[in-house]
Amino acid sequence: MTDVTVGPDENHATELRNKVVDKLKEDGTIVSPSVEAAMRKVPRHLAVPEASLDDAYSTYNAVVTQEDEHGNHTSSVSAPQIQAMQLEQADIRPGDDVLEIGTNGPNAAYIAELTGSTGQVTTVDIDPTPAARAQQFLDATGYTNVRVVVADGESGAPDHAPYDAIIVTAGAWDIPPAWTEQLKDGGRLVLPLRINGLTRTYGFVRQGDHLVATSAHVCGFVSVQGAGSHKQQVMQLPGDKGVTLHFDEGAPANPSLLEGVLDTPRAETWTGVTVGSREPIGTLQMYLATHVPTYCSMTIDPELSTGAIGPTGLGFSMVAVDGPNFGYIVVRRDPEKNNAEFGFHAYGPDGSGFAERLADIVRTWGKEHRNAPGPQIAVYPAATPDDRIPGDRIIDKKHSRISVSWPVA
Incomplete structure (x- = not known):
């Protein structure tokens, strides 16, 4: 130099x-x-x-x-x-x-x-x-x-x-x-x-x-x-012009199933899993993203939203869609213990059951994977058959197949 x-x-x-x-x-x-x-x-x-x-x-x-x-x-x-x-x-x-x-x-x-x-x-x-x-x-x-x-x-x-x-x-x-x-x-x-x-x-x-x-x-x-380059697919949640869903790996095949979903009662379930204020939650985010059905994220415009959804972060919330059922993660904080507990709100004909299934995913993470090294990731060519790819989950992209495995603590 x-x-x-x-x-x-x-x-x-x-x-x-x-x-x-x-x-x-x-x-x-x-x-x-x-x-x-x-x-x-x-x-x-x-x-x-x-x-x-x-x-x-x-x-x-x-x-x-x-x-x-x-x-x-x-x-x-x-x-x-x-x-x-x-x-x-x-x-x-x-x-x-x-x-x-x-x-x-x-x-x-x-x-x-x-x-x-x-x-x-x-x-x-x-x-x-x-x-x-x-x-x-x-x-x-x-x-x-x-x-x-x-x-x-x-x-x-x-x-x-x-x-x-x-x-x-x-x-x-x-x-x-x-x-x-x-x-x-x-x-x-x-x-x-x-x-x-x-x-x-x-x-x-x-x-x-x-x-x-x-x-x-x-x-x-x-x-x-x-x-x-790859752009996320974006759609408004039916029934609320202020709620936008962002799908990275593909939107639901039949989004019309969500029509009227916010008119159903909101179910609420808490997981019992808490994290400290400084504890990293990157592995929990990835665990949810690779385990919930039709994972996406959600942004909310408070000026346009009906207010049916909440409380949750306006800029980014983790969401799951399963046919006519819709759910998202929520957090309640305890200032005295300096921690926060994760829970779920869900809507749809099986809203309470869907919220409980989502909560069980977080509970499994907390019990089996929270203190493990994190996911094992491998990337294979797109033409690789399933029997050559070990792992708990395969995510297909244009050029590759990504294997994700979760070791137990």
């Missing part, structure tokens, strides 16, 4: 950069000396000159660099925490050939630090604007062993394959064949993958024709563009 002129701002940037790394070591995100050294060295603020130094070195916040006409974020420089998390998952070593899908500059520079002078880095983006931004940053900071390619990352970068590691920095709904095929056997694929609407950044290892997850962390990313 070329030396950056040292002045008051650069000295302050170095101080902030070191504070970020110190914090990420303290919270356990950074564990390897190589990732620590890379993140202490790369002057990420030069990639976002429009941002203040404090914003450029915000430990847990991304810097948005591009929006569409609707205000949706289409490109960003990810937060240092997310970048460090993915770099640790990728386990990049000196001499590795690495592909980054989705670019803005600093992360490619981190990878270049990790691969060293004997490695090669290729970074791909479908949008020429962030690609140009990345090229400008890499040129200015002297990372000459990084190739910047403008292309749809759905196809990878076959001219420079195979790779020891592939890091995807945009949220994906599926894993296209090119990403597995361009990875060496035993190579690492790190990507934010959406399963039933829930995104985790997974670390996968290639084992022959399939991928096995070795790590998973809750995260949020700008969505993939191009051939790999």
